[in-house]
Amino acid sequence: MLLTLALGAVAADRMMAPYASVKPLLDALASELPPELKDADGPKWTDWAQREDNAIRARLERGALDSMVNLLLFGTSFTTQPRFETREMIHGSEKAILESRLRDLLQGLRRPGKNERLIFLRNLLGSKGMDPDTSAGYEKTKAFVLQNLGRVAQEMTTFTQRFDESQRESDPYQGLSKRSRILRDRGVALDTTILPSFGIDEALRDMKDRGALRNGQITRVAVIGPGLDFIDKKSGYDYYPEQTLQPFALYDSLVRLELAKAGMVHVTVFDISSRVLDHLRRAHERAKAGGSYVVQLPRDTHRPWVSEAVRYWRSFGNQIGTAVAPIEPPGTLLSLETRAVRIRRDVVLSCAPADLDVVFDRIEMPAEERFDLVVATNIFVYYDTLEQALAFQNVSTLMKPGGFLLSNDWLPPLPEVPLRSVGRTFVRYEEGAAAGDNIFWWKR
Numbered sequence: 102m103l104l105t106l107a108l109g110a111v112a113a114d115r116m117m118a119p120y121a122s123v124k125p126l127l128d129a130l131a132s133e134l135p136p137e138l139k140d141a142d143g144p145k146w147t148d149w150a151q152r153e154d155n156a157i158r159a160r161l162e163r164g165a166l167d168s169m170v171n172l173l174l175f176g177t178s179f180t181t182q183p184r185f186e187t188r189e190m191i192h193g194s195e196k197a198i199l200e201s202r203l204r205d206l207l208q209g210l211r212r213p214g215k216n217e218r219l220i221f222l223r224n225l226l227g228s229k230g231m232d233p234d235t236s237a238g239y240e241k242t243k244a245f246v247l248q249n250l251g252r253v254a255q256e257m258t259t260f261t262q263r264f265d266e267s268q269r270e271s272d273p274y275q276g277l278s279k280r281s282r283i284l285r286d287r288g289v290a291l292d293t294t295i296l297p298s299f300g301i302d303e304a305l306r307d308m309k310d311r312g313a314l315r316n317g318q319i320t321r322v323a324v325i326g327p328g329l330d331f332i333d334k335k336s337g338y339d340y341y342p343e344q345t346l347q348p349f350a351l352y353d354s355l356v357r358l359e360l361a362k363a364g365m366v367h368v369t370v371f372d373i374s375s376r377v378l379d380h381l382r383r384a385h386e387r388a389k390a391g392g393s394y395v396v397q398l399p400r401d402t403h404r405p406w407v408s409e410a411v412r413y414w415r416s417f418g419n420q421i422g423t424a425v426a427p428i429e430p431p432g433t434l435l436s437l438e439t440r441a442v443r444i445r446r447d448v449v450l451s452c453a454p455a456d457l458d459v460v461f462d463r464i465e466m467p468a469e470e471r472f473d474l475v476v477a478t479n480i481f482v483y484y485d486t487l488e489q490a491l492a493f494q495n496v497s498t499l500m501k502p503g504g505f506l507l508s509n510d511w512l513p514p515l516p517e518v519p520l521r522s523v524g525r526t527f528v529r530y531e532e533g534a535a536a537g538d539n540i541f542w543w544k545r
Contacts, residue, residue, distance in 0.1 A: 114465040115457060117154075118495060120146040122463075125517040126490050133487045153488075154461045158373050160483070162225070163288025169222055170253045171292065171332045173202055173246060177431045178216055178339045179209035184433070207233050207243055218331060218339055221376075256287060277511035277539075278486075285485045291374055292337060293328025295398060296530050297478040297509065297538070298350035299413045304507055304526040304540035305358055313505075313524065313542065318473065319361045323369045323499060324348050325459055325477040329377050338437075341397040341428045345370075345380060348452040349396065349421055349444050351476055356420040363420065364447065369472070371457035381454035388449040397428055398440040405532040418442030459492045460484060464499065471501045478538075481510035494518045497545055506543040520545055 120143040127134060127141055134141075137149045174185040182202045185195070210226070210233045213219035223233075231245060232238035263283040270276030308314045327347035332339045348368050355361035372378055384394050400406070400414055417440070418424070427441035457464065459480070475496055481489050493512050497520050500506065506520060514522055520543040529537040 115455075115462050116465070117147065117150055117461055118463045118491065119143075123491060123494070126487075126494060126515065129515060129517055130487055130490055133485075135487075150461045154458050157289070157458060157460060157488075160287075160289040161291075161374055164290035165221075165225055165288070166249045167253055167288050167290045167334075168292055168331045169225075169246065170250050171334050171337055172218060172222070172339060173199075173206050173250065175332055175334075175337050176202075176206070176218070176339045177433055179219060180205035181431075181433060203243065203246060206246070207239060210242065211239075217343060260284060260287070274511070274513070278513050281482055281510035281512065282485060282489070284482045285488075287483065289373075289483055291329040291377060292331050292333040293346065293479075294330070294333050294337075295346055295350070295414065295417065296410070298347050298354070298417075299410050299530070300509060300526075300528040300538045300540050301347075301351060301476055301478065301507055302354040302358075302413055303409065303528045304542070305354055305360060307526040308505070308524070308542065309358055309360060311524070313544075314360055316359045317362060319355055320365050321367050321369075321470065321472050321501075322351060322355070322361075322474040322476070323371060323472045324351060325371045325457075325475065325496070326374075326480040327370055327372065327377065328479075329374070329380060338399050338430070338434070340430050340434070341399075343380065344394075344396050345377065346396060347476070347478070348381075349394075349448060350417065352448055352451065353418055353421045355474075357416070366451055368452040370452055370454045371459065372454065373456065373458050375456075378454040378456060381452065384449050384452075385454075388446040391446070393446070394444045394449045395425060396442050396444065398442065399427075399430060399434075399437045400439070401436050402438050403436045407529050407532055410530055414440070418444065421445055421448045459495055460488045461491065461495075463495055466499075468501070471504065472499050473501055473504050475500060475504070475506045477506065477508045477510075479509065481508060481512060486513075489513075490515055490518070493520060496520070500545040502545055504545050506545075507540055508543070509538040509540055511539070511541055512543070 123146065127138060138145065177184065180202050182198055182205060209216065209219045210223045213223055226242055231242045233242045260283050264280060267276045267279035270279060305314065324347050327345050330344045330346065348370050352366050352368060355366055356363045370381055388394065398414060398417060422442045422444040425441050425443045427439040430437045430439060481492060484492060489512055493515065494517070496506055497518055522541060523544045524542040526540045527537060528540060
C-alpha cells in the first residue's frame with residue numbers, strides 16, 4: 102500500500118521545470134540557446150519546453166526501429182539462419198543470409214504467434230501504414246526494413262566519426278564532454294545488457310572502499326532510464342521474454358555491499374517510455390497476485406569478459422532471489438552459458454515506475470523522500486549541451502544533500518547546479534579491449 106501511494110504521489114506531483122528555476126542556466130549557456138529561447142520569458146520557455154519534450158518522446162519510435170534492425174541481424178526466435186556478429190557493412194555471401202533473415206522476419210510479422218517482439222513490431226509498422234499480410238504491403242514493409250538498416254549503418258558511421266573526434270581532443274575533459282553527446286540526435290533505444298549494472302556495482306564498491314559511502318547509508322534510490330532487454334546491438338538475444346535488469350541489479354548490489362539493508366530499499370524507476378513503465382506495472386500486478394519475475398542471464402563465452410565481470414554475472418541475484426533453471430537457448434547459440442534468477446516478490450514491489458522526462462520535468466517531494474542515490478547510465482548521451490544542463494539541474498532537485506548521482510556520461514560542472522564531481526571509477530568489461538566505462542560520481 103505504501104508503495105502504491107508513493108507511486109501516485111510521484112505521478113501527481115510531476116510538472117515542467119518553471120522558468121524562474123531554469124533562467125540562470127539559460128543565461129549561463131546563452132551561446133547554446135536555440136533561436137526560440139533568445140530573449141526568453143516564461144511563455145517562450147513553456148512553449149519551447151513542451152515542443153522539445155514531445156520531440157524527445159517521439160525519438161522513442163526511431164529507437165524502436167533501431168531495435169527492429171537489431172532483431173533482423175541478431176534474432177533467433179523467427180529464423181534458423183546464422184546471426185551476424187556486427188552491424189558492419191554486409192557484403193558477399195552475407196547478403197544471401199541477410200535476404201533469408203529478412204524473408205523469415207517478414208513471415209514472422211505475418212504470423213507472430215505469441216512472440217512479443219514480433220507482435221510489438223507488427224503493431225508499430227501497422228501504425229505507419231504497413232501490412233505485411235498483403236502482397237503490396239509485404240514489399241512496402243520489406244523496403245522499409247531495408248531503409249532503416251541503411252539508416253542505422255549511416256548513423257553508426259557518423260557516431261564513430263564523432264567518437265574519433267572526441268578522442269583527438271587535447272583537453273581530456275573536452276573530449277569526455279564531446280563523447281557524452283555523440284548520440285544527441287539518435288533515436289532513443291531501450292536495449293540494454295547486464296554490463297552497465299556491473300559498472301555501477303564496481304563504482305559502488307570503489308566508493309565504499311574510498312570512504313565515500315558507508316554501511317547502511319542508502320534507503321531511497323532512483324534509476325533513470327533502465328532500459329528493456331529487447332535485443333541489444335552487441336550481444337542481444339530474443340529467445341526469452343523481454344525483461345529489465347538495472348532496478349533489480351542495483352538493489353542486489355546495495356545489499357551485497359552492505360550499503361543498504363534487505364527490505365529497506367525503495368527504488369523509483371523513472372522513464373519516458375510507456376513500454377518500460379507498463380512492463381514494470383505488469384510485474385507489480387503479478388507480484389501482488391503471487392506471481393514471480395524471472396530474469397534470464399545469457400553470457401557469450403566467446404567474449405572475453407574480465408574476471409570481475411564473470412564473478413558479478415555468477416553472483417547476480419543472490420541477494421534478491423534464487424537461481425532457477427534457465428530457458429534453453431536455441432541450438433544455433435553454441436557459445437552461450439546461461440543462468441536465471443527468480444526475483445523475490447518484495448523486491449519487485451519495491452521498484453516503483455514513474456513517468457519523467459528528466460530534461461524538462463520536476464517532481465515536488467518532501468526533503469525526507471528525496472534520494473540518497475540516483476543512477477543514470479547511457480542516458481545523457483542522447484542530449485545536447487543545453488538539454489544535459491537542464492537534466493543535470495532537474496536530477497539535483499531529486500537528491501538529498503550529500504546524495505550521489507552515478508553516470509557513465511560526463512556532464513560539465515555548472516555553478517548554477519548544486520552537483521560537484523567528486524570521483525570516478527573506470528570499469529573494463531573485456532580483456533585486452535577498450536570496452537568499458539568511466540562511472541562518474543556527482544555529489545549534491
